Amino acid sequence: KLCIQLINPNTSLGMTEVMAATARQVAAPGTEIWAVCPEEGAPSIEGHFDEAIAAIGVLQQVKAGRAAGVDGHIIACFGDPGLLAARELAQAPVIGIAEAAMHMATLLATRFSIVTTLPRTLTIARHLLHQYGFERHCAALHAIDLPVLALDDGSGLAQQKVREQCIAAKKSDGSGAIVLGCGGMADLAQELTLELGIPVIDGVSAAVKMVESLAALRLSTSKHGDLDYPIEKPLSGRFAGLNLG
Numbered sequence: 001k002l003c004i005q006l007i008n009p010n011t012s013l014g015m016t017e018v019m020a021a022t023a024r025q026v027a028a029p030g031t032e033i034w035a036v037c038p039e040e041g042a043p044s045i046e047g048h049f050d051e052a053i054a055a056i057g058v059l060q061q062v063k064a065g066r067a068a069g070v071d072g073h074i075i076a077c078f079g080d081p082g083l084l085a086a087r088e089l090a091q092a093p094v095i096g097i098a099e100a101a102m103h104m105a106t107l108l109a110t111r112f113s114i115v116t117t118l119p120r121t122l123t124i125a126r127h128l129l130h131q132y133g134f135e136r137h138c139a140a141l142h143a144i145d146l147p148v149l150a151l152d153d154g155s156g157l158a159q160q161k162v163r164e165q166c167i168a169a170k171k172s173d174g175s176g177a178i179v180l181g182c183g184g185m186a187d188l189a190q191e192l193t194l195e196l197g198i199p200v201i202d203g204v205s206a207a208v209k210m211v212e213s214l215a216a217l218r219l220s221t222s223k224h225g226d227l228d229y230p231i232e233k234p235l236s237g238r239f240a241g242l243n244l245g
C-alpha cells in the first residue's frame with residue numbers, strides 16, 4: 001500500500017479537493033492520497049512573490065509527510081514552488097505538476113502547448129521550460145486571462161475558457177499535446193482529451209502515476225550531492241520547526 005502526499009501549495013480548500021478527487025480517481029487501488037495544504041500562506045499563487053510565500057508552506061508539509069513516512073510528495077501548483085528545496089528535505093520522490101505534465105507530454109508528442117491562467121504566469125511557465133530543458137518541446141503558451149480562483153468559483157466560466165484555448169491551440173500551434181497549466185484544471189483533462197482527440201495532460205494525474213512508478217522501481221530522491229538533506233544549523237523563530245533534527 002502506498003501513501004502519496006498531495007500538497008496544494010495555496011490555502012484554498014476547494015482547489016485541494018478538486019485535485020484530491022482527480023488524484024484518487026487515477027491512483028492505483030493500493031494507493032492512498034493524503035491531500036494537504038499549508039495552514040498559512042496565499043489563497044492562490046499567481047507570481048514569483050506568491051511562490052516565495054508558498055514555498056515555506058510546501059516545506060512544512062513535506063517535513064510532515066517525511067515524518068509520516070509517505071512514499072512520495074506532489075507539489076500541486078503549476079509553478080512547482082519549492083521543488084528543489086523540498087527534494088533536499090524529502091527522502092521520498094518529490095514531483096511538481098508542471099514537470100510531470102511536461103515530461104508526459106514529451107512522451108506523446110514532439111511539441112506541446114501549455115494553457116494556463118494569468119498572462120503573468122506564462123513567464124513562470126517559460127522559466128520552468130528553461131529549467132527543465134523543455135523549451136524546444138513547447139510550441140506555444142496561452143493564458144485564459146482569469147485568476148486562479150476563477151476555477152474555484154463555481155461559475156464554469158474559467159473551465160469554458162480553458163476548453164476554448166485548448167481548441168484554439170490544437171488548431172494553431174502545430175502541437176500534438178496540451179499541458180493544463182494549473183492544479184485547479186486537474187478535473188478537465190480527461191474530458192478534453194476525449195473531445196479534442198489529442199492528449200490533454202493534467203500534472204496532478206501525471207505526478208500520481210510517476211510517484212507510483214518510482215515506488216515500484218524502488219527509486220527515490222538522490223541524496224548524493226545538492227539534494228542531500230539540508231545542512232544542520234540553528235534556524236530561528238518560525239523556521240525552527242523546519243529543522244530535520
Ligand SMILES: NC(=O)NC1=NC(=O)NC1=O
Nearest residue numbers: 044045077078121182183
Ligand atoms: N499557473 C498557475 O495557475 N499556478 C497555480 N497557482 C495556484 O494557486 N495553483 C496553481 O496551479
